[in-house]
Amino acid sequence: MAKVSVGLRGWRFDEDEIITENGELKPLEEIPEEPRERLVRLVALVEEPCDACYLEHGEDEIHRCNQAEIVYGEPRGEVLLCPAHEPDFVYWFREAGGSEHAGTIEFGDRFHEWVAAGNEAPDGYAAIEHIDEDPDALPDLPDQQEIQRRVEEGFEGDRIDIRELAGEGSADERVNDPDDEPVSETDLQDAGVDLSTEYPSDR
Numbered sequence: 001m002a003k004v005s006v007g008l009r010g011w012r013f014d015e016d017e018i019i020t021e022n023g024e025l026k027p028l029e030e031i032p033e034e035p036r037e038r039l040v041r042l043v044a045l046v047e048e049p050c051d052a053c054y055l056e057h058g059e060d061e062i063h064r065c066n067q068a069e070i071v072y073g074e075p076r077g078e079v080l081l082c083p084a085h086e087p088d089f090v091y092w093f094r095e096a097g098g099s100e101h102a103g104t105i106e107f108g109d110r111f112h113e114w115v116a117a118g119n120e121a122p123d124g125y126a127a128i129e130h131i132d133e134d135p136d137a138l139p140d141l142p143d144q145q146e147i148q149r150r151v152e153e154g155f156e157g158d159r160i161d162i163r164e165l166a167g168e169g170s171a172d173e174r175v176n177d178p179d180d181e182p183v184s185e186t187d188l189q190d191a192g193v194d195l196s197t198e199y200p201s202d203r
C-alpha cells in the first residue's frame, strides 16, 4: 500500500485510506479515526514555524523563524521542523534518547527541552536520507473551513469542534496575502496599463 504525506513531510498516510481513486481527499467520515485525527491536526500545523527556530528566536522575532516543512511525533505532541533543524531532531532521536519517547504525547516536549538546554547535533551530522519527496509536490490540504464543512456534514449530532481539534486561532492568525490588496494605479501602470490613454467615448 503506497504511503503519502500531506501538507508537511514526515507523517505518512496509507494512500488508500485518505485518497479517492480520483486523487482527491476522501470525505472525513470515510477516513479511519487515527489518520483522520492527524489530518485534521495538520490543518493547524501547516503554517506554523519550526519549533527549533521558535525556541531560538521567540515570539518577538518570529519573522526570523522558518516555516515548518516537517512533522514528527503524535498529534498534539508533535515536533515541527525546518530542513535546517532536522539534523538536530534526528540526532536527538537516534543518539540522545529521543526514541524512548516515541509514541507518547510528551515526545514534542522532551525534544523542546533538549533544544532549549542548548543541545544540537554535532557539526556535519547528516539528516536521514529521504525517500525523494518534494514538499512542493505533496497534495494540498483543503483549508480549515473546508474540513470544518466536511466534519459537520459527516457527523450529524456528534459534532466535532474543528478549532478544538486543530488548536486555536490558526485561521485568524494567517498573514494577509499581499496579493489581496486592492489594485492601485501604480500596480496598473507597472502592469503596462496606460491610464492616460484616451479611449473612444462614442459609447
Ligand SMILES: [Zn+2]
Pocket: 050, 051, 052, 053, 054, 066, 081, 082, 083, 084, 085
Ligand atoms: Zn528551524
